[in-house]
Amino acid sequence: MSQSQSLSSLELGRKTRIAGYMKNCKSSYKMKLLALGLTRGTEVLKIKTAPLGDPMEIELRGYRLSLRKDEADVVLIEKEKQ
Amino acid sequence: MIIAIAGNPNCGKSTIFNLLTGGRQRVGNWPGVTVDKKMGEIKHKMLNATLVDLPGTYDLGTWSQDERVARDYLFSGEPQFLINVIDSTNIERNLYLTTILQERGIKTLVVLNMIDVAKKNGISINAEQLEKELGTPVIAVSALQAGCKNKIMSKIAEALSQEQKPTLPPPPVIENEEDKDEIIAEWRYKRIEDIVAKSVAKGISPYKASDRIDTFIMGKYTGLPIFLFAMYLLFWLAVHVGGVFIDFFDIVFGAIFVDGARYILTSINVPESIVSILADGVGSGIQALSTFFPIIFSLFFFMGLLENSGYIARAAFVVDRIMRAMGLPGKAFIPMLMGFGCSVPAIMATRSLENKRDKILSVFMVPFMSCGARLPVYIVITSAFFSHYAQNMIFALYIIGILLAIATGLLLKGTVYKGHLAPFVMELPQYHRPKIGAAAQNAFFRIKAFIKKASRILIPIMAILGVLNSVSITGEFGVSKEDSVLSTAGKIVTPVFLPMGISENNWQASVSLFSGLFAKESIVGVMNTLYSQDAAATKEETENEFSITEKFKEAVASIADNIKELGKKITNPLSLGEPEIVAESASMFEQMKKAFNNSSATAFAFLIFVLLYVPCVSAVSVAMKEVGFALVALQSLYSTMLGWCLAVIVYQAAEGHSLPFIAMAALIMLATVFGVILYAKKSGRFEGGMA
Structure with missing residues (x-):
């Protein structure tokens, strides 16, 4: 999965699927994000970012979630669909 | 009897708690931690019980204090019944906790809260089907509707008298896999997706109107100025x-x-x-x-x-x-x-x-x-x-x-x-017309809390001084x-x-x-x-x-x-340098x-x-x-x-x-x-x- 990029780099209004987690990701983060439904293969859509670029809001599983850049950094996504 | 109440943060758990206990509650501490333990008495013709409010969580892991508290309490054997409150507008994520709670083997009632809001968003949930899929009783309510308490109480009584067999098997045991956490979570969500597919018809996105407002209120250039002005x-x-x-x-x-x-x-x-x-x-x-x-x-x-x-x-x-x-x-x-x-x-x-x-x-x-x-x-x-x-x-x-x-x-x-x-x-809620009554009620509640809490310390100190x-x-x-x-x-x-x-x-x-x-x-x-x-x-x-x-x-x-x-203070908010x-x-x-x-x-x-x-x-x-x-x-x-x-x-x-x-x-x-x-x-x- 060398080509995968992190969720924080997803462009506004784009959809993609979650590919996994960074290897060095803290377990506490990962468990929380997994419980929130950010499992592999889940479709996510980036809705908005705060004026300072962080945090950001995504839509998944029919609901919306705000994530800080730190957290979004550890989530890997499939390469953006063109 | 002791009943525990669990659910995600913001699922309306405290509304249900207040509804069942009539707002009478006492607050203690969970052993060894500073997390508030809220308890209240259910007094109803069908049943008298103590209701214990568990911290709102998404999971029952060991990473956060709230989750540990909830987990330890459910393991302790003290609660004999569990009410699992679910936000109907966000059923998929809320069911994740449900699947984990089922593994505890405690008799459970699933309360689909805010069903009115879900309906408005075009989400329709077949509670009977969901009940069959989960293997636990399910009731759909809107806490604001009259008769809601009776509805929940009779469902609890019914649930207590029946055997429960959750249909969800526990997750597979995986060891030594680098991504075992991912595999288990995916396994759970897969099951939830199946259940949701059978019992829930998804609605339209309720966010459209709020999104339009947000492009201005939270815009790249307008967001901070509006924040400063609002504050x-x-x-x-x-x-x-x-x-x-x-x-x-x-x-x-x-x-x-x-x-x-x-x-x-x-x-x-x-x-x-x-x-x-x-x-x-x-x-x-x-x-x-x-x-x-x-x-x-x-x-x-x-x-x-x-x-x-x-x-x-x-x-x-x-x-x-x-x-x-x-x-x-x-x-x-x-x-x-x-x-x-x-x-x-x-x-x-x-x-x-x-x-x-x-x-x-x-x-x-x-x-x-x-x-x-x-x-x-x-x-x-x-x-x-x-x-x-x-x-x-x-x-x-x-x-x-x-x-x-x-x-x-x-x-x-x-x-x-x-x-x-x-x-x-954090979940950004949709915009609503501000509720004056609710804001005033909350403000009065804060004064009451202030009197109750501060007077015990303040009055003696003031007396001495x-x-x-x-x-x-x-x-x-x-x-x-x-x-x-x-x-x-x-x-x-x-x-x-x-x-x-x-x-x-x-x-x-x-x-x-x-x-x-x-x-x-x-x-x-x-x-x-x-x-x-x-x-x-x-x-x-x-x-x-x-x-x-x-x-x-x-x-x-x-x-x-x-x-x-x-009038003078409009232009001079801190009323500085008054000449008088x-x-x-x-x-x-x-x-x-x-x-x-x-x-x-x-x-x-x-x-x-x-x-x-x-x-x-x-x-x-x-x-x-x-x-x-x-x-x-x-x-x-x-x-x-x-x-x-x-x-x-x-x-x-x-x-x-x-x-x-x-x-x-x-x-x-x-x-x-x-x-x-x-x-x-x-x-x-x-x-x-x-x-």
């Missing part, structure tokens, strides 16, 4: 509308509990010592308590309006990045902002911060915000010493406070609270304020302030600081009395016939007067200037100390309820030491030019900072809530 407006409304009524409460409660009590007690020949304790002590404690009602009400009322309109969550989102630089989550801007109005509601507002760490940090930072009570002190002293620069000097004091708050945040963040903030999970303020060192009661134990203590400690330029014959300054413990604005009143040496006039006033109707008229008139003043004050007290100003050796450096140093020394008794009382005695004592000590050192450095740098004093103050400051860090690291009191 300015909120603050202005809250402080000034509330401020109109402060005098009213002060006069009415003073008339009843201090003057009235004294009048009645004296007329039935109660000894002076007891009159003093009851009227000047307990009575003035109640009076002081009452003056906080208007500001607490208005701050929480206007904040509540913004909150239920959906804006506060967005504001927290917008400023999260900025607050995080100080080690706090976005939400913590609320107590900080309120702190400029009054520390008491500000500290109460730290309750909404989920993590203990955020709460402690906020309680440490809030008192540095110059509250409304400190402003009159700034105004009087700066107008006496700085005339044309008065506004700039006041502004400087505000900035010093803010900078120290930031420095404190950075200091604790960099030492005690190293590492990341807890993962940030009140007695010390009216008894002489030889035990004689009813002496004038100058000869009281408190004043004597003030006179004794005066030399402590020598390094900031306050000479020993200026004991009035240090005595006024003691009265500032009651409420910081009283520094001005005491200075006025002491410097103008008008003891005779004060005596005359107290000898006047006491008339409660006169007092009440005066109280009502104060509201009208304050409303008239309001200058004109009225010219003679007092002369006395004060003389006492301060005509030194503006001393005056400014004194103001720095006023900004930073021990917060008022009321603020201390509520803080103790939030974070405990030890941390409040530490904060007070830390802040007072900083205040003294900074005042000394400023005075010596500007006027005293004594290097030894500067060096000493700097050393003490360093020692204080290191002391706090050391204590914080060793005591373990700062721990908790880190995910």
Whole structure:
């Protein structure tokens, strides 16, 4: 999965699927994000970012979630669909 | 019987809890941790039980304190039944916790809450189908509808009488796989997706309207200006509308509990010592308590309006990045902002911060915000010493406070609270028309909580201080304020302030600081009395016939007067440099200037100390309820030491030019900072809530 990029780099209004987690990701983060439904293969859509670029809001599983850049950094996504 | 209630944060769990228990609840602590344990009694013709509210969680892992608490309690075997509340508008994620709860093997009722909102969003849930899929009883409710309690109660009774066989098998056991967490979570979500596909018809996105508003309200260039404007407006409304009524409460409660009590007690020949304790002590404690009602009400009322309109969550989102630089989550801007109005509601507002760490940090930072009570002190002293620069000097004091708050945040963040903030999970609600009733109800609830919590600490302390303020060192009661134990203590400690330029014959300054413990604005009143040496006039006033109707008229008139003043404050939110004050007290100003050796450096140093020394008794009382005695004592000590050192450095740098004093103050400051860090690291009191 060398080509995968992190969720924080997803462009506004784009959809993609979650590919996994960074290897060095803290377990506490990962468990929380997994419980929130950010499992592999889940479709996510980036809705908005705060004026300072962080945090950001995504839509998944029919609901919306705000994530800080730190957290979004550890989530890997499939390469953006063109 | 004991029933536990569990669910995701914001699923409407507390609404269901209040519905079933009729709002009667008691709050305790979970063993070994500082997470609130809320309990209430269900009294219903079908069933009597104790309902225990578990912390809102998404999971039952071991990573966060809340999850550990919920998990341990469910394992303990104490709860015999479980109510699992689910937000119907967000069923997929909410069912994740359900699948985990099922593994505990406790009989469960799944309550689909907010079913009306889900319907409105076009989501239709087939509860019977869901019941079949989950293997546990399911009931769809809207907590606001009549008969909801009966519906839930009969379903619980039914569930208790039946065997339950959850259809969800436990997840596969996976070991030694690098991604076993992922595999288990995916396995669970796969099952949920299947269940949802069979029993839920998904609706349309409810966010469209809110999204349109958000492009402006949270826009890249508009977001921060709108935030600043909204906060300015909120603050202005809250402080000034509330401020109109402060005098009213002060006069009415003073008339009843201090003057009235004294009048009645004296007329039935109660000894002076007891009159003093009851009227000047307990009575003035109640009076002081009452003056906080208007500001607490208005701050929480206007904040509540913004909150239920959906804006506060967005504001927290917008400023999260900025607050995080100080080690706090976005939400913590609320107590900080309120702190400029009054520390008491500000500290109460730290309750909404989920993590203990955020709460402690906020309680440490809030008192540095110059509250409304400190402003009159700034105004009087700066107008006496700085005339044309008065506004700039006041502004400087505000900035010093803010900078120290930031420095404190950075200091604790960099030492005690190293590492990341807890993962940030926030849901931005849809915009709603603000609900006035709900905001008012919440504001009243806050006042009730304030009375309940603060009075237990505040009134005894006020009683003691009140007695010390009216008894002489030889035990004689009813002496004038100058000869009281408190004043004597003030006179004794005066030399402590020598390094900031306050000479020993200026004991009035240090005595006024003691009265500032009651409420910081009283520094001005005491200075006025002491410097103008008008003891005779004060005596005359107290000898006047006491008339409660006169007092009440005066109280009502104060509201009208304050409303008239309001107009002027629109352009001048802090009402700086009001000329009347200058004109009225010219003679007092002369006395004060003389006492301060005509030194503006001393005056400014004194103001720095006023900004930073021990917060008022009321603020201390509520803080103790939030974070405990030890941390409040530490904060007070830390802040007072900083205040003294900074005042000394400023005075010596500007006027005293004594290097030894500067060096000493700097050393003490360093020692204080290191002391706090050391204590914080060793005591373990700062721990908790880190995910």
